[in-house]
Amino acid sequence: MAGEGQAIKAVNPATGDTMEPSFGGAVPADVEKACALAAEAFDRYRETSLEQRAAFLEKIADNIEALAEPLTERAHAESGLPVARLQGERGRTAGQLRLFAKTVRDGHWLDARIDPALPDREPLPRPDLRLRNIAVGPVAIFGASNFPLAFSVAGGDTASALAAGCPVVVKAHPAHPGTSELVGSAIAKAVEDAGLPEGVFSMLHGADHATGTALVTNPHIKAVGFTGSRGGGLALMKAAASRPEPIPVFAEMSSINPVLLLPEALKARGAEIGKGFAGSLTMGAGQFCTNPGLVLALGEEGLDAFVSAAKEALGESAPATMLTPAIHTAYDEGVAKLEAHSALELIGRGGESTGPHQSRAALFAVDHEAFMNDDALQAEVFGSSSIIVRCRTAEDAAQVLERVEGQLTITLQMDEGDTETARPLLPIMERRAGRILANAFPTGVEVSHAMVHGGPFPATSDSRTTSVGTLAIRRFLRPVCYQSISESLLPEVLRDANAEGVPRLVDGDMKIN
Numbered sequence: 001m002a003g004e005g006q007a008i009k010a011v012n013p014a015t016g017d018t019m020e021p022s023f024g025g026a027v028p029a030d031v032e033k034a035c036a037l038a039a040e041a042f043d044r045y046r047e048t049s050l051e052q053r054a055a056f057l058e059k060i061a062d063n064i065e066a067l068a069e070p071l072t073e074r075a076h077a078e079s080g081l082p083v084a085r086l087q088g089e090r091g092r093t094a095g096q097l098r099l100f101a102k103t104v105r106d107g108h109w110l111d112a113r114i115d116p117a118l119p120d121r122e123p124l125p126r127p128d129l130r131l132r133n134i135a136v137g138p139v140a141i142f143g144a145s146n147f148p149l150a151f152s153v154a155g156g157d158t159a160s161a162l163a164a165g166c167p168v169v170v171k172a173h174p175a176h177p178g179t180s181e182l183v184g185s186a187i188a189k190a191v192e193d194a195g196l197p198e199g200v201f202s203m204l205h206g207a208d209h210a211t212g213t214a215l216v217t218n219p220h221i222k223a224v225g226f227t228g229s230r231g232g233g234l235a236l237m238k239a240a241a242s243r244p245e246p247i248p249v250f251a252e253m254s255s256i257n258p259v260l261l262l263p264e265a266l267k268a269r270g271a272e273i274g275k276g277f278a279g280s281l282t283m284g285a286g287q288f289c290t291n292p293g294l295v296l297a298l299g300e301e302g303l304d305a306f307v308s309a310a311k312e313a314l315g316e317s318a319p320a321t322m323l324t325p326a327i328h329t330a331y332d333e334g335v336a337k338l339e340a341h342s343a344l345e346l347i348g349r350g351g352e353s354t355g356p357h358q359s360r361a362a363l364f365a366v367d368h369e370a371f372m373n374d375d376a377l378q379a380e381v382f383g384s385s386s387i388i389v390r391c392r393t394a395e396d397a398a399q400v401l402e403r404v405e406g407q408l409t410i411t412l413q414m415d416e417g418d419t420e421t422a423r424p425l426l427p428i429m430e431r432r433a434g435r436i437l438a439n440a441f442p443t444g445v446e447v448s449h450a451m452v453h454g455g456p457f458p459a460t461s462d463s464r465t466t467s468v469g470t471l472a473i474r475r476f477l478r479p480v481c482y483q484s485i486s487e488s489l490l491p492e493v494l495r496d497a498n499a500e501g502v503p504r505l506v507d508g509d510m511k512i513n
């Protein structure tokens with residue numbers, strides 16, 4: 001249906017041109033209808049068999065892949081991201097849907113447990129106790145601007161919520177309405193083909209914040225998934241907490257992803273690391289939540305080689321179109337503040353902009369003391385901007401790690417001889433980040449079982465979770481205990497027969513049957 005609210009048109013950031021067609025924004029009645037349909041669909045959808053739900057997720061993946069190049073071409077026009085990147089992202093989006101299909105079929109996520117009755121136990125008999133996870137209810141999801149496929153309408157939040165058995169109502173990102181419409185139609189077709197209630201999936205357009213706020217505060221909504229700005233995430237958290245029935249907001253917001261250059265690695269490989277760092281910093285115009293916005297250099301030997309290599313690589317880097325005019329403006333303003341900071345030394349810039357909304361990479365350096373004296377220097381500048389902090393000792397680096405806020409990632413560039421330098425830093429890194437890397441760069445999140453794309457606030461709103469990887473399903477589940485419930489009333493997965501062969505913890509022993 002066409003929304004009757006404020007019309008939205010995409011802007012091609014590479015040209016500044018407004019794109020056709022316009023998309024009707026949602027009005028409050030549309031939000032209520034989508035949420036009511038989701039609530040109506042909930043009990044039926046959450047009780048789909050493991051096979052039915054897995055097949056549904058796979059059908060979504062097939063439908064998205066069938067959109068082929070028209071999808072990546074529209075996403076390219078709306079985001080300015082290269083077509084090759086978007087082709088890879090389309091594959092990643094389909095792949096994570098299929099990974100969740102496998103996860104659903106495996107059944108481990110149900111965490112099925114049985115403590116058989118002990119009627120003769122003294123002094124008190126134990127009743128029959130059984131537990132399974134069930135879906136929390138309809139979930140509101142906010143598509144992210146910087147991954148118009150893998151973190152948007154059919155992104156990891158949608159995939160994990162649908163895998164958990166939750167209907168979803170997606171608030172499309174206003175930066176890529178056409179891309180959202182194409183993917184939303186692919187999901188809606190999969191719902192129809194699977195014979196599921198239409199309320200399993202809805203999508204709403206909304207240019208302003210009213211639609212998102214109405215969605216989060218709708219009583220049918222029981223959880224929220226969000227990737228975007230710290231301000232946006234905090235606002236939605238506040239709205240969700242102020243409801244008569246508060247609900248969780250799983251927001252991925254802000255991270256500067258420190259990279260530590262340990263002494264032996266810096267000495268042996270400074271230039272090589274500097275070049276690799278510059279590549280990570282400028283990837284996707286720096287618009288990755290895992291962008292390395294802070295470098296902690298331990299010691300001086302090899303630092304000049306790192307800085308020279310990074311400066312040279314940045315100087316050769318082409319200007320890159322940013323996702324939206326607002327994101328580009330925020331980046332330029334952030335870099336201008338750093339350039340004006342008296343304690344910062346400008347090391348190098350990327351190639352000159354040649355078109356609208358193009359950003360130039362920027363690399364700065366600062367002494368440890370000056371960094372410690374001004375928390376403004378750890379504010380995220382979303383884009384290809386980073387600060388090298390000169391640390392004389394590992395203790396200086398430890399002080400910085402203790403000072404920075406929660407992070408998605410912290411990376412060690414280290415050689416064998418750096419092991420004892422790294423050891424005392426690990427506990428701090430564990431407390432500060434969701435993912436710790438060695439001798440790699442943080443951009444390039446693997447969609448897998450052992451991935452954590454999360455971390456302490458403000459990286460995310462709940463450090464116990466992840467938005468990428470199969471663990472993400474847990475955000476949208478809650479446990480229910482069945483005590484002394486008769487076999488015929490129990491859910492299939494907890495009946496003695498265990499028809500779907502779900503792994504179960506029986507009296508403390510894992511039984512795979």
Ligand SMILES: NC(=O)c1ccc[n+]([C@@H]2O[C@H](COP(=O)([O-])OP(=O)(O)OC[C@H]3O[C@@H](n4cnc5c(N)ncnc54)[C@H](O)[C@@H]3O)[C@@H](O)[C@H]2O)c1
Binds near residue numbers: 227230235288326
């Ligand atoms: N952490 C990340 O991965 C990540 C990704 C993209 C953007 N960002 C940050 O966000 C900034 C803006 O980019 P963006 O437009 O993608 O993010 P955004 O937070 O402005 O918007 C994301 C979505 O949330 C909605 N929204 C935002 N604030 C809201 C509010 N107060 N109430 C209701 N709905 C609200 C928007 O309409 C949009 O649909 C970037 O400059 C960057 O700093 C971070």
Ligand SMILES: O=CCCC(=O)C(=O)O
Binds near residue numbers: 147442443444
């Ligand atoms: O931008 C947020 C996610 C980053 C990511 O998925 C990647 O680095 O691959």
